[in-house]
Amino acid sequence: MAIALPASGKGTLVYCSEGSPEGFQPQFFSTGTTFDAVSVPMFNRLVEFDLGATNIVPALAESWTISPDGKTYTFKLRKGVKFHSNANFKPTRDFDADDVLFSWNRMADENAPFHKVTAGQTFAYFDDMGMKNIVDRVEKLDDRTVRFVLKRPEAPFLADMAMDFASILSKEYFDAMMKKGTPNAADVYPIGTGPFEFVSYQKDATIRYKAFDQHFRGRPKIDNLIYSITRDATARYAKLKTGECQVMAFPKPADLDAMRKDPQLAIQQKEGLNVGYIAFNVEKKPFDNKLVRQALNYATNKDAILKAVYQGNGQVAKNPIPPILWGYNNAVQDYPYDPAKAKELLAQAGYPNGFEVELWYLPVTRPYNPDGKRMAELIQADWAKVGVKAKLVTYEWAEYRKRSKTGEQTVMMFGWSGDNGDPDNFFVPLLGCEAVKGGGNVSRWCNRSFEDLVVKAAQTPSQPERAKLYEQAQVIVHDEAPWIPIAHSVRFDALRKEVHGYKMDATAHHYFNHAEIVK
Amino acid sequence: MWRFVLRRAALVVPTFIGVTLLAFALIHLIPGDPVENISGERGMEPARRTRLLHEFGLDRPLPVQYGSYVAHVLRGDLGHSLTTHVGVAQEFGTLFPATVELAFFAMLFALVVGVPAGVIAAVRRNTAADYAVMGVSLAGYSMPIFWWALLLILFFSVQLGWTPVSGRIAVEYDVPAVTGFMLIDTLMAGDLAAFRSALSHLILPTIALGTIPLAVIARMTRSAMLEVLREDYVRAARAKGLSRMRVIVVHALRNALIPVVTVVGLQVGLLLSGAILTETIFSWPGVGNWLIHGVQARDYPVVQGGILLIAGIVIAVNLIVDVLYGVINPRIRHG
Numbered sequence: 001m002a003i004a005l006p007a008s009g010k011g012t013l014v015y016c017s018e019g020s021p022e023g024f025q026p027q028f029f030s031t032g033t034t035f036d037a038v039s040v041p042m043f044n045r046l047v048e049f050d051l052g053a054t055n056i057v058p059a060l061a062e063s064w065t066i067s068p069d070g071k072t073y074t075f076k077l078r079k080g081v082k083f084h085s086n087a088n089f090k091p092t093r094d095f096d097a098d099d100v101l102f103s104w105n106r107m108a109d110e111n112a113p114f115h116k117v118t119a120g121q122t123f124a125y126f127d128d129m130g131m132k133n134i135v136d137r138v139e140k141l142d143d144r145t146v147r148f149v150l151k152r153p154e155a156p157f158l159a160d161m162a163m164d165f166a167s168i169l170s171k172e173y174f175d176a177m178m179k180k181g182t183p184n185a186a187d188v189y190p191i192g193t194g195p196f197e198f199v200s201y202q203k204d205a206t207i208r209y210k211a212f213d214q215h216f217r218g219r220p221k222i223d224n225l226i227y228s229i230t231r232d233a234t235a236r237y238a239k240l241k242t243g244e245c246q247v248m249a250f251p252k253p254a255d256l257d258a259m260r261k262d263p264q265l266a267i268q269q270k271e272g273l274n275v276g277y278i279a280f281n282v283e284k285k286p287f288d289n290k291l292v293r294q295a296l297n298y299a300t301n302k303d304a305i306l307k308a309v310y311q312g313n314g315q316v317a318k319n320p321i322p323p324i325l326w327g328y329n330n331a332v333q334d335y336p337y338d339p340a341k342a343k344e345l346l347a348q349a350g351y352p353n354g355f356e357v358e359l360w361y362l363p364v365t366r367p368y369n370p371d372g373k374r375m376a377e378l379i380q381a382d383w384a385k386v387g388v389k390a391k392l393v394t395y396e397w398a399e400y401r402k403r404s405k406t407g408e409q410t411v412m413m414f415g416w417s418g419d420n421g422d423p424d425n426f427f428v429p430l431l432g433c434e435a436v437k438g439g440g441n442v443s444r445w446c447n448r449s450f451e452d453l454v455v456k457a458a459q460t461p462s463q464p465e466r467a468k469l470y471e472q473a474q475v476i477v478h479d480e481a482p483w484i485p486i487a488h489s490v491r492f493d494a495l496r497k498e499v500h501g502y503k504m505d506a507t508a509h510h511y512f513n514h515a516e517i518v519k
Numbered sequence: 520m521w522r523f524v525l526r527r528a529a530l531v532v533p534t535f536i537g538v539t540l541l542a543f544a545l546i547h548l549i550p551g552d553p554v555e556n557i558s559g560e561r562g563m564e565p566a567r568r569t570r571l572l573h574e575f576g577l578d579r580p581l582p583v584q585y586g587s588y589v590a591h592v593l594r595g596d597l598g599h600s601l602t603t604h605v606g607v608a609q610e611f612g613t614l615f616p617a618t619v620e621l622a623f624f625a626m627l628f629a630l631v632v633g634v635p636a637g638v639i640a641a642v643r644r645n646t647a648a649d650y651a652v653m654g655v656s657l658a659g660y661s662m663p664i665f666w667w668a669l670l671l672i673l674f675f676s677v678q679l680g681w682t683p684v685s686g687r688i689a690v691e692y693d694v695p696a697v698t699g700f701m702l703i704d705t706l707m708a709g710d711l712a713a714f715r716s717a718l719s720h721l722i723l724p725t726i727a728l729g730t731i732p733l734a735v736i737a738r739m740t741r742s743a744m745l746e747v748l749r750e751d752y753v754r755a756a757r758a759k760g761l762s763r764m765r766v767i768v769v770h771a772l773r774n775a776l777i778p779v780v781t782v783v784g785l786q787v788g789l790l791l792s793g794a795i796l797t798e799t800i801f802s803w804p805g806v807g808n809w810l811i812h813g814v815q816a817r818d819y820p821v822v823q824g825g826i827l828l829i830a831g832i833v834i835a836v837n838l839i840v841d842v843l844y845g846v847i848n849p850r851i852r853h854g
Contacts, residue, residue, distance in 0.1 A: 012690075012691070014690050019812075020812075022602050022603050023603055023604065028604075030557070030559075118604050121604050122567075122571065122574075124557065127564075127567055128561055128563070199693070200693060202696065202804065203610070203613050203614060203804055204614065204802075204804035204808055204809060205686060205687060205802070205804035206686075206690055206693075208693060226690045228686060228690055228802075229802060229804075230685055230686075230802045231799060231802060231808070231812075232685075232799060232800050232802070234669055234672075235669075235672065235684055235685045235800060235801070235802060238672050238673065238676060238677050238684040238685075239684045239685060241677055242676055242677060242680065242683075242684055244683060244684055244685075244686075244689075244690075395550065396549070396550040396551060397551070398550060398551020398552070398555045398556050398817065399550035399551050399555075401555060401558070401559070401560070401562075402550075402551065402555050405562050414560065415560065416560055417560070429561055429562075435562065437565075438561075438562040438563065438564055438565070439562035439563075440560070440561050440562030441562075
């Protein structure tokens with residue numbers, strides 16, 4: 001039977017997405033494309049990020065308390081939250097503490113049922129965020145109260161709980177599928193509490209959802225949500241123009257001007273939760289010398305890079321975290337572009353005639369850097385003026401990352417997109433001492449006073465106090481100059497004028513529960 | 520006859536080894552690995568990296584990996600995608616009909632337009648019509664598919680609004696995949712509007728993919744026709760007083776088509792490679808699109824399995840064609 005829905009009628013929103021989800025399970029995967037298709041429309045977390053911001057709001061938990069020692073988080077669960085249903089499953093009870101324990105233990109406990117269901121499947125994000133070292137156990141106090149006991153005080157924990165991997169599954173559904181002898185089905189046909197229910201997926205073509213009438217925040221305004229998977233950005237733009245879709249992901253920067261001029265289209269933009277930077281390998285000469293690192297900070301003309309590479313769609317970075325994050329230290333004075341000062345510092349460091357160096361540049365476009373090669377050429381020219389001759393080098397993208405983790409680089413271009421709205425998520429994975437071992441800290445800079453501050457901040461429950469610690473940490477980073485922070489890029493979504501109520505998210509997800517089509 | 524069939528079938532074995540080895544070697548030659556691909560900017564704990572490499576079987580020496588791969592293939596197990604964790608054969612089976620549908624129409628388009636164009640060019644040799652056909656087909660042959668496809672979209676879909684931009688069917692039709700062939704599925708569902716939508720979605724990808732084979736077929740038909748038209752039996756047919764049309768179509772074209780058919784057979788392999796580009800631009804959910812993504816994600820089982828299955832199909836088609844030739848023409852059988 002074919003179900004015909006009105007093409008672009010009031011009730012249906014078509015979103016031209018950039019790729020296929022890896023699967024329909026919120027815990028297994030770690031790409032934004034999968035989150036957009038799974039955890040965003042169909043699931044909820046105990047707490048969530050306020051749409052468009054990085055502060056945390058109640059979701060499946062209506063309130064929470066944190067013990068004074070920062071090691072116990074008690075969540076009071078919301079009453080009357082319904083799960084979706086499908087042809088094989090009708091829920092008989094509302095969401096409760098058992099679902100929270102099931103969802104968590106499945107990832108955390110190797111002996112839990114459903115920990116190993118699909119061969120080769122891992123709980124990627126849970127592992128990457130180091131959850132095993134943070135959470136000791138989860139306890140059910142009663143049907144509507146759960147307690148997470150941590151191994152150490154960890155203030156970013158609440159933000160972690162708002163991340164996609166912490167989505168809540170239905171225990172009843174998994175049990176039912178196990179009973180039927182099809183345990184895998186529960187990970188293929190998703191059942192969540194989110195604003196949209198799963199209808200069907202045609203591989204690499206379309207994902208269909210319908211509004212969930214009983215969603216605890218109220219039914220979405222549209223009836224049907226369809227993801228039309230369109231990998232090519234030019235084809236997405238063409239589909240937006242012809243009305244085959246109403247919202248498109250990731251417009252090409254080169255198309256933005258034409259889109260702005262099109263009376264049928266609207267562009268939304270949002271400061272990115274990201275940073276693009278140049279990292280000096282402080283384990284290698286000459287960058288073991290702070291003066292050299294500072295000198296090249298003075299020698300780099302960031303304004304020119306912003307204009308030429310980001311075409312104005314970004315802001316100059318002076319700190320490792322972007323200004324939309326709390327804890328941003330606006331008092332830090334950026335190194336001005338000053339080649340004379342740079343030369344002076346180089347001479348002081350014993351390099352009056354400069355030196356030769358290999359500068360690694362990004363081989364691909366990343367959200368935080370639209371054109372690594374162009375950026376490298378500009379930097380090469382800037383540095384040449386102070387006698388530093390940079391040879392531009394790059395590798396295939398996976399190879400590039402692999403080599404960077406071994407510390408082979410002398411100075412390299414890199415960047416980061418934040419996972420959650422916590423400053424810890426920038427400082428620790430990018431500049432922490434542990435991350436030197438893991439390879440994420442590509443400047444291999446491990447500074448005791450900095451480390452003490454960020455570790456202390458992670459153990460401090462009060463956000464204002466944490467912010468102060470991070471502000472101090474930024475002063476150290478600025479002075480020590482393991483990086484040249486270059487830019488925080490701006491993200492864009494393009495939509496048709498008839499779409500109302502759509503709002504961009506700070507963590508780069510695409511939410512459609514507030515959107516509606518107004519003709 | 521049977522000896523001939525067996526001899527041809529025996530050639531499949533070295534071809535199989537060659538294809539598996541080539542696919543295996545090529546994907547491993549690309550820098551990076553699937554685990555690296557997952558880890559992104561973050562970096563990965565060395566312990567977890569080691570565990571994943573082990574789970575994917577990538578911590579063993581390459582010859583061992585190859586041996587184990589071939590052993591699995593011989594048991595009919597192509598492995599699971601490292602990205603979706605779904606069986607490779609199952610994913611291929613879901614997507615392959617879309618590619619077949621597209622390739623079939625592209626070939627049909629190439630034949631229906633290419634053969635008459637070649638005939639006209641041959642019959643009206645050295646006239647404006649001949650130059651036009653040859654000029655256009657040379658242009659068609661040289662056209663990068665990627666660029667040509669975008670041009671078609673921008674002109675016919677965006678400017679004129681005649682055809683949809685991409686996809687296999689308009690999103691409002693949710694037709695259950697029974698055969699996987701959209702035209703058949705829509706008919707089985709009894710939904711004529713959906714059928715029309717599916718047909719309209721086929722037009723641009725068909726043209727984009729069919730252009731190169733069309734050019735080859737037109738040029739091949741022309742040169743084959745020119746040769747045949749010089750033959751004595753054509754002169755004899757004319758001398759008998761048969762109509763010009765009858766001479767050209769029945770006597771000349773029929774014989775000229777023999778080399779054309781060979782070319783068509785060879786184009787099948789090219790069509791599948793062209794489908795990779797066409798499917799990417801038109802968001803066509805076929806195996807080409809899937810393979811490209813597999814390469815990007817370093818999804819070894821998908822790339823190896825996909826290439827193997829496609830090669831297997833091409834080999835099978837060629838085997839059948841060879842045998843049929845033998846059946847039709849005894850000279851090949853005993854040659």
